[in-house]
Amino acid sequence: GENVEQHPSTLSVQEGDSAVIKCTYSDSASNYFPWYKQELGKGPQLIIDIRSNVGEKKDQRIAVTLNKTAKHFSLHITETQPEDSAVYFCAASQTALIFGKGTTLSVSS
Amino acid sequence: SQTIHQWPATLVQPVGSPLSLECTVEGTSNPNLYWYRQAAGRGLQLLFYSVGIGQISSEVPQNLSASRPQDRQFILSSKKLLLSDSGFYLCAWSVGYVAGVDTGELFFGEGSRLTVL
Numbered sequence: 001g002e003n004v005e006q007h008p009s010t011l012s013v014q015e016g017d018s019a020v021i022k023c024t025y026s027d028s029a030s031n032y033f034p035w036y037k038q039e040l041g042k043g044p045q046l047i048i049d050i051r052s053n054v055g056e057k058k059d060q061r062i063a064v065t066l067n068k069t070a071k072h073f074s075l076h077i078t079e080t081q082p083e084d085s086a087v088y089f090c091a092a093s094q095t096a097l098i099f100g101k102g103t104t105l106s107v108s109s
Numbered sequence: 110s111q112t113i114h115q116w117p118a119t120l121v122q123p124v125g126s127p128l129s130l131e132c133t134v135e136g137t138s139n140p141n142l143y144w145y146r147q148a149a150g151r152g153l154q155l156l157f158y159s160v161g162i163g164q165i166s167s168e169v170p171q172n173l174s175a176s177r178p179q180d181r182q183f184i185l186s187s188k189k190l191l192l193s194d195s196g197f198y199l200c201a202w203s204v205g206y207v208a209g210v211d212t213g214e215l216f217f218g219e220g221s222r223l224t225v226l
Binding site for chain 1: 214
């Protein structure tokens with residue numbers, strides 16, 4: 001089955017800096033790669049996703065890149081703000097979503 | 110609009126006791142339903158998913174079970190809890206396939222925090 005590895009497990013940045021989180025997946029049949037943000041005590045929420053026929057997707061300060069040959073995808077957050085502090089999960093799917101272990105992002109002002 | 114309800118929000122149970130967590134979805138029909146567990150340092154682990162009434166797929170062998178007695182109801186159960194069952198349990202739903210394409214997005218409930226003592 002699918003296995004998703006996510007790095008780093010924790011990331012601390014200064015407000016205004018960029019943050020990058022990377023994930024690799026094992027199943028070449030996976031074709032959907034979302035990113036979720038989880039705030040304390042709440043369920044995760046989708047922030048951006050990409051499908052296997054697209055290499056890059058951007059939504060304001062958030063972008064995701066996908067390299068199907070290398071089986072890795074990344075989340076890029078520019079101009080980070082304190083409210084970006086949360087746990088971020090990547091996932092890969094052909095049928096049901098398999099998630100990475102999460103990255104705790106801390107943005108200090 | 111669609112909503113997902115999950116209860117109870119918190120639960121403290123002794124080892125060996127039974128468990129029942131319930132999840133219902135409103136405002137949609139024939140959703141895909143999921144149970145995930147979130148334990149410290151282990152991310153979101155898929156436990157069960159269901160594409161229809163009575164159809165349950167298990168991803169991880171364990172002492173938990175799931176049932177879908179109605180279209181928009183998903184129940185997570187155990188006959189005898191273990192200490193290792195402690196964690197944050199999340200129910201989720203998705204639209205599933207629309208026009209041959211898996212829309213993908215999962216909508217999560219607020220979670221149920223289970224502590225087994």
